Amino acid sequence: MGWWSSWIEVGRDGLRVQRAFAAPSAIARAVLAVLFAAVLGLVLDDPIAGSMASVGAFICAIGTMVGPLRHPVVTALGVAVAFSAMAVVGALVHGRTWLFLLLLGVAAFAAGLWRTLGVASGIRGCLAVVGLMITADLAPGVHGGLVMAGWIATGTGLVVVVQLLPPYDSRFAAQRRALAALYRSLAEASVAAGPAALSGSAPFTAARQALDLLPQFSRPVAAAMFGLLGEAERIRRALHTVRLMAPADGNREALAATAQVLGDISRTVATGREHRTPEAVGALLESWAAASPVRGPRDLVARLRQAEQLAQRSTDERLGDVLEPPAEVPGLYAGTSSVARTARRIQAQLRPQSPIFRHAVRLAVGVVVAEVIGRSIGGWGGLGISAHGFWVALTTMLVLFPEYGHTVARAWGRAAGAVLGSLLAWALSQPHWSPGGLAVASVVLAAVSFATLRTGQLMLNLWLTCWIVFLIHHVGGLPGPTAWARAADTVVGAALAVLIFLVWPTWSARRVPGLLAEWLRVQEQLLPELLTGYADVGATDWAAVDALRARSRQVREELAVAVEQSHAEPAEQRCPWSGAQLELISTQVSAVAGCATLLAEHLPLTPQDTVPELTELVDPLHEHLTALARAAAGAETVAPGALRSVFDSFTARSGLLAETSEGSEGSEGSEGSEGSGSDDSSDGPDSSDSGTPGRALALSTATVDAVESLTETIASRDRPRRRHAAA
Incomplete structure (x- = not known):
């Protein structure tokens, strides 16, 4: 596949619309926070307060919805503090161009290193840098920037508050989702054709990472979940043994029963409510194990029984039971402090050969160059905001990824979405909007953006660009063609991101x-x-x-x-x-x-x-x-x-x-x-x-x-x- 065909193929991925949505409760909370911010602006009759609070609530809500592995309150609080603090720093360096560019490069480098902890963490780091650029670029002065930062902090605080509202997830919801997905993958692998289905390790890694995020004081209470991870390891080995046995009609039926048991375990863990397997299924597995001349089926059935017991103990009413540290995951269960663990992982990337380090350097240089180019472009001959560069830099930062495929796909999707979103925003800017109508339209556009957050860059940026351009246009009293300047900024930022990647690639x-x-x-x-x-x-x-x-x-x-x-x-x-x-x-x-x-x-x-x-x-x-x-x-x-x-x-x-x-x-x-390597001593x-x-x-x-x-x-x-x- 040559360069041109690669661009076309990756571009199709960037323009693809996926049927993936966030949890309805998370979307509802995000919309509620933006609604509170808009109402605040109406009550105070202060468009700046309403718009900046909406921006703070919007970006903080996105940070909360991206890869939710920790408790939503903890995630929202972390994003709120980081975004608000960077907005304050941006206001303080407003007008000091060289100091701002230096801080921008350092912050972008830190955000790139934060990618070590995962894609979601890297995106949250980039969102924090956006706070620095907003007040440094858009503020009328230092005092005005601090006022803007204050309203931004108010909007992020609203996101934290709405996380405290019902409905509430079961305790350790993120860990439950990861473990449920792990057992669901085992159920699918048990009836799949060929032993290769058991070789995938991604569900195991996701479950380990989710459990690794639990603070040390919570781990004794969640010991059953650590035990479920250990049993999943043993079940995979036992399944591997059974799949290597000579094919027999009884094995197919027993493996189907195994898949049903694993599926029930997955549902028990996910919901926190016990899902019992029919007794006939258990009897079938017991008779199959008893009739087998080898150890594999007996090990598998024993492991399934143990996993069922642990799943029952992980339900809400039994979660308080404290178990001994699971033998299969002693290091993970004992763990180390999250600060030390994070510092060790980031420190391991501080070497020129690391793709994450190269990504961080590339991100720092790219964002600074994009900011300078954006400011040099100015107002696109009266179509945009004069001396305004953060939109180009923002696009470059959010497009650049450590991988070629993701970078090019995001560039295609973000540029196409921005053009379509600007067209829609231009159409919406034609009629006259009352303050109440503006608030309603802003909340509706934000809600659609939240709903399409995980459907792909095309749909997300269509509604995101429409929302932000519509908001800035009416609050700032800018001319309608401002929408086209934002689309042009996005295209320039996306092209710049791809160019910077190709100059210093990580293939x-x-x-x-x-x-x-x-x-x-x-x-x-x-x-x-x-x-x-x-x-x-x-x-x-x-x-x-x-x-x-x-x-x-x-x-x-x-x-x-x-x-x-x-x-x-x-x-x-x-x-x-x-x-x-x-x-x-x-x-x-x-x-x-x-x-x-x-x-x-x-x-x-x-x-x-x-x-x-x-x-x-x-x-x-x-x-x-x-x-x-x-x-x-x-x-x-x-x-x-x-x-x-x-x-x-x-x-x-x-x-x-x-x-x-x-x-x-x-x-x-x-x-x-x-x-399977069972610990049982009664294997015969x-x-x-x-x-x-x-x-x-x-x-x-x-x-x-x-x-x-x-x-x-x-x-x-x-x-x-x-x-x-x-x-």
């Missing part, structure tokens, strides 16, 4: 080799550590394994995001692999990660389970993964098949293959038990039967196969370029 595809190499460096420690654990009971350093698995998941998620974002980028900016090869790499990385999970789940529990012969693979596997990491980064090449050759020699020499053949019947039964003899060497050999064979498949794809990194050169 996602180019991050793939480095992320893949980093993930392989984690595996070169994790997989040998797991194989060493088969030599003796307790030989595994579980603290090291847990740390490595956490790091592996984090890098794998970053790699998956980079691969997904790379599809929107022009082919000229691709890494050495094609788009199809990148998708194959993602699949193969998930396969290797799944093998590591199964190796960990079946580490020996008794001396009879040990398979000391596997330690012969530790050094060859470590050396191969080390070389593969360097090959992924482009430092050397690795020939596929080398690890397979070593493994074939090992199996022939160790005698495991012959032992497996003698116990083939037991081996076939144990192969399906690759999975299948965990230590004669099939243990066969299971260990099957796991090591699957691991070698997965690593060799990944090696083959990595080794093909230069083939597309050679074919292109030959052509």
